[in-house]
Amino acid sequence: MSVLQASQLIKRYQLGVHEVNALNGVDFEAAAGEFVAIMGPSGSGKSTLLHLLGGLDAPTGGTVMLAGQELSGLNDQQATLARRRSIGFVFQFFNLLPTLSAEENILLPILIDGKKPAEFKERLDQLIALVGLEERRTHKPDQLSGGEQQRVALARALITQPAILLADEPTGNLDSNTGKAIMELLRRSCDDLNQAIVVVTHDARAAAFADRVVFLRDGQVERRLQLAQDEAPAQRMRAIIEIMESLEL
């Protein structure tokens, strides 16, 4: 069953007298335990789609259903709650608070939701182990490498056990080994926690961790590719690169 389903999404931005058609009728879905990558040239609407899927912005037309609830049917407060409880976000720039330790940053969504961090100790310990930050719990962001900061951001996105994880270029400014480790973590969290994961990426190597790849161009879905996880990673990557080349990405 789809936990996230978008139909005929349209997004227009007004830029002075000009109108930008960022999305022109996009259908998209992701099921629990499914990992979907979104690829496409710069300006094709990838980030716009991710923002609409996460309810960070409202579509000009079309609908987004989150766990069976239509986002546009909710008032601001309900939408904020639905987002906070069902969705974890990871961005390319980690958005960590500089004055808080790694552990405090991870617990931030719990505090914002008005819950007691002490009740989440077990989950915090599990997540810190999952992302391999046991030795870095009390470090501040400026005492952490880029990959470690991204792992904190990932643990923070997972602390509320969201049904859906949305990530915009999560490996964008990491070296390739660190990027691979982050993608492996996302894959594991999808498999072990039965989460739906949607990742925007330019990188075929990162997209090869997905079950499906959706290729956007000019705000429309140009191609969809199903990947078999029992195929060798190199083979999955080749299939993605072939399409990227045929679409001149």
Ligand SMILES: Nc1ncnc2c1ncn2[C@@H]1O[C@H](COP(=O)(O)OP(=O)(O)OP(=O)(O)O)[C@@H](O)[C@H]1O
């Ligand atoms: N807030 C905004 N105001 C006006 N135009 C916007 C806004 N956000 C995005 N756009 C335009 O919408 C189109 C799609 O942008 P979007 O950021 O979704 O593309 P993208 O595929 O994520 O690109 P990139 O790979 O470069 O991040 C682009 O033409 C962009 O300039």
